[in-house]
Amino acid sequence: MAPSPRRRRAADETPTRGVTIKHLATELGLSITTISRALNGYSDVGEKTRERIIEAARRAGYTPNRNAQRLVTQRSHTIAWVQSDHDAKFADPHFVEVLAGALREARLSRYDIILAAEPPEGQLAAYERYVRDGSVDGFIVDVPRPEDPRVAFLKAAGVPFAVHGREGVVEDYGWVDIDNYGIFYNLAKLMVENGHRKFAFINGDEQYLYARTRRRAADTAIRDLGLPPDTVLHLEGTHPMGDAGYQLTELALADPDVTAIIYSSILFTMEGLAAITQAGRKPGKDIMIASMNDQLQYLNLAPLEGVVTLVNSSLRAGGRALVAEVIRQCETGKTGGTMIPAFFYLADGVRAETIKDDVLFA
Structure with a gap:
């Protein structure tokens, strides 16, 4: 008996489920190493080859295994944003706008954002925990004060971070600001x-x-x-x-x-x-x-x-720029600033x- 149209469609979709790097390597006639390095952004893969691999992955519905990626790249593709545990903060429309921009940029870049709330006296301990266990790649710091201890800690820790604001002329950490x-x-x-x-x-x-x-x-x-x-x-x-x-x-x-x-x-x-x-x-x-x-x-x-x-x-553009700056540091090791017009x-x-x-x- 011939399969029903519904069953034929399901059968056609089956190859896109659970697609792995090995499947892509077989389809494209390339090594697993080349596929992996192209999808993880390594510069030793030619641009045409990279585009070919990315297009094949998109067409096949390939979704990277985050745990496997982390083992290979030592990166979690996660950004931490530690907030003050203040009820009014989470009802603040300014914060909501920045958050909306940050979440959109993270989604488009295939990053996650961990949003944590701590009382002021507990925030540095949260930063120390994340840095120690290596569970995040970088940090967002918002509403900075003069000589902000969060900035001093993250600079000393040598981890990627971006500050929503700046103190004077800044060259030694990433920032996003208006004039x-x-x-x-x-x-x-x-x-x-x-x-x-x-x-x-x-x-x-x-x-x-x-x-x-x-x-x-x-x-x-x-x-x-x-x-x-x-x-x-x-x-x-x-x-x-x-x-x-x-x-x-x-x-x-x-x-x-x-x-x-x-x-x-x-x-x-x-x-x-x-x-x-x-x-x-x-x-x-x-x-x-x-x-x-x-x-x-x-x-x-x-x-x-x-x-x-x-x-x-x-502010929404500012949120997007914050995430983009953290990712840029993760991928290039270079800090910079973004001025929102x-x-x-x-x-x-x-x-x-x-x-x-x-x-x-x-």
Whole structure:
């Protein structure tokens, strides 16, 4: 009896199940060693041969055995990301955006990410455990502080890692960042250029490098313009950035001389707009607003168009770049930095002699 169509299809699929390097070697007439080295990225396999092997593996549905790979390459294809065990952190949209980008890049590169949560006093012990047992190839470090002990430990351990942020000019470890200094230097100058002699800067938690750098940039811009330090009213939130935007904006508006506000986060801005409206002020009319916008996917910013000057930069792209940097170190042994671009979108009526280009790099 002839097999049914369903059985014929199943029989046709059988060769793609459990395909091994040995199957590929037989099909292509190559040695098992050549197949293995091509699939594991060794440079001693010619490019045409590598492409031929990869195409055959894809066509056959070959899936590498991770345990076997680890024995051969001494790599786990796993990246660790140790987080602070803080409930608010895992509800922070900024973190979620970076995580989404990191997970996507890891999937495309066939890496896994181990996400661990430890109290601050236990984080270094977690790094030590992972380094000691060799269960991961590298690490992601986020929200660094000045002289961060995590960075010092990983540098001393000599393992691949990438930091979301940086301290000054960095050449001895991998990093991903935006030009925090350049962005907020230009925003402060933009306020003065548009006639504002007293503006508020509602910043993030200044115990962290990104917020400290942003404050320093605004103060330096004011000093370079020959204006007094109290031109800027500094107000500081906590990390993670949450629901402080309304209260901090109320504090800013309590000073009658404040005619403009710079926000360090679009979350602060969305809440601050409510406080501005409640105070009877007209955003974009009698008070100028500028904000960093990390492109949080769930926010609808259409109502802000033409009203708020935005500096757009993708945290999701930052997450992808973090994983790519760790993998680059694993494969080449070389460290480097990635600057994520920022794009300026000016509100209606805003003069912008200061900003010569709408894209800021390092």
